[in-house]
Amino acid sequence: MRYKSFLSYVLFFISYVFFFLFIVGLQDKSSSLALVSGIPSWIYLVIAVFLNILALVVPARISKPSIEDKGAEKLLEAAAKKEEKKPQISLVARFQQGLSKTHKGFIGKISAVFSKSGVIDEKMLSELEEVLLGTDIGIKTAYMLFEQVEKKLKSEGIVDSSQAMEIIKTEIAEILKKRENPLNITKGEQPYVIMVTGVNGSGKTTTIAKLSRLFINNGLSVIVAAGDTFRAAAIEQLEHWASKVGADFVKSQEGADPSSVAFDGMQAAIARNKDVLIIDTAGRLHTKTDLMEELKKTKRVLANKFNGSPNEILLVLDATIGQNAIEQTRQFHQDLNITGIVLTKLDGSSKGGVIVGIANEFDIPIRFVGIGEGMDDMQPFNANEFVEALFLDK
Ligand SMILES: Nc1nc2c(ncn2[C@@H]2O[C@H](COP(=O)(O)OP(=O)(O)O)[C@@H](O)[C@H]2O)c(=O)[nH]1
Numbered sequence: 001m002r003y004k005s006f007l008s009y010v011l012f013f014i015s016y017v018f019f020f021l022f023i024v025g026l027q028d029k030s031s032s033l034a035l036v037s038g039i040p041s042w043i044y045l046v047i048a049v050f051l052n053i054l055a056l057v058v059p060a061r062i063s064k065p066s067i068e069d070k071g072a073e074k075l076l077e078a079a080a081k082k083e084e085k086k087p088q089i090s091l092v093a094r095f096q097q098g099l100s101k102t103h104k105g106f107i108g109k110i111s112a113v114f115s116k117s118g119v120i121d122e123k124m125l126s127e128l129e130e131v132l133l134g135t136d137i138g139i140k141t142a143y144m145l146f147e148q149v150e151k152k153l154k155s156e157g158i159v160d161s162s163q164a165m166e167i168i169k170t171e172i173a174e175i176l177k178k179r180e181n182p183l184n185i186t187k188g189e190q191p192y193v194i195m196v197t198g199v200n201g202s203g204k205t206t207t208i209a210k211l212s213r214l215f216i217n218n219g220l221s222v223i224v225a226a227g228d229t230f231r232a233a234a235i236e237q238l239e240h241w242a243s244k245v246g247a248d249f250v251k252s253q254e255g256a257d258p259s260s261v262a263f264d265g266m267q268a269a270i271a272r273n274k275d276v277l278i279i280d281t282a283g284r285l286h287t288k289t290d291l292m293e294e295l296k297k298t299k300r301v302l303a304n305k306f307n308g309s310p311n312e313i314l315l316v317l318d319a320t321i322g323q324n325a326i327e328q329t330r331q332f333h334q335d336l337n338i339t340g341i342v343l344t345k346l347d348g349s350s351k352g353g354v355i356v357g358i359a360n361e362f363d364i365p366i367r368f369v370g371i372g373e374g375m376d377d378m379q380p381f382n383a384n385e386f387v388e389a390l391f392l393d394k
């Protein structure tokens, strides 16, 4: 039991005892319940009122707010605190810092092979192959990358390991460049509609807040619709972020049909003349077909309203799950025809190499990368910047 509520109950109880004494004193001056004879009964009333006020005020002052069971609130407070504490460093430095774990977990493993001996030979090549297969880029991409690198090393007669590292860097950059295609939104006659999908916890809601902030900073007006109706906390979380970044907000009650929330969002976006509508969606496990059916329905409802809507179906992927993100992409893409990817939590992951596998296996633009929980911790994906930061040995 929490101290705060326990103390309130005790104080309320005592105040009612005094109130009772006041009533008794009014009716029967000689009652044995009057504790001290001669005390006017209004004194009891004063004490009762005083204790009542005390019950309301004192516990709030002496106990810190508890965040044990507050779901969304807990997440939000933690995120806000982290944002406050974050040192003010440049965007590039933050990006490099965000990728430092992946640098160690991916590039570090490759360079460890080369650093054993400066000269490239067959033994080293087979070690390189093995190491690549053990990274998060996925087997298919690992084989392809190895073959390309081996071919180049042999055809160019390269024996120096630092040159070999450059070749790997170039190959990775080539793969990533194909998926560099920033999301450019211009004000149009109808709202630009973005449906945000992904499994629970991948970072959808946070990404929506970051996107809204970015668009608003670019002079676009934004409205968000709380289409994840499975949990009340998810609706609250989005509402909080929307008001924080200055976006309009549309919601329905918990358990409502997500496609109807999307429809309401569309109506509101049109009525309020908003440039961008961003729709949050539920993300229970993608293996449950009903989730995909529901997402497809939302997509249909949007398309029925305007041809070509939704303009963008973003898939939010959590970099910490490594290779599983490749399988998630496959499943979501198969059902929904994903038009853009956001890779989040690169800052907390050494498995960010998966981005290379996703870029190689799917013809889907990587729109943004998330490098933290704060509102500015997301950047449009730029292959060169990404590769430079990834290979940076700090
Ligand atoms: N470190 C880090 N955490 C993130 C990032 N994006 C989201 N998160 C955190 O991941 C958790 C789940 O995010 P949320 O947006 O609620 O996921 P959703 O269930 O897909 O809507 C929250 O604690 C977020 O603060 C990121 O880029 N980096």
Ligand SMILES: [Mg+2]
Pocket (backbone or CB within 6 Å): 204, 205, 206, 228, 234
């Ligand atoms: Mg969410």
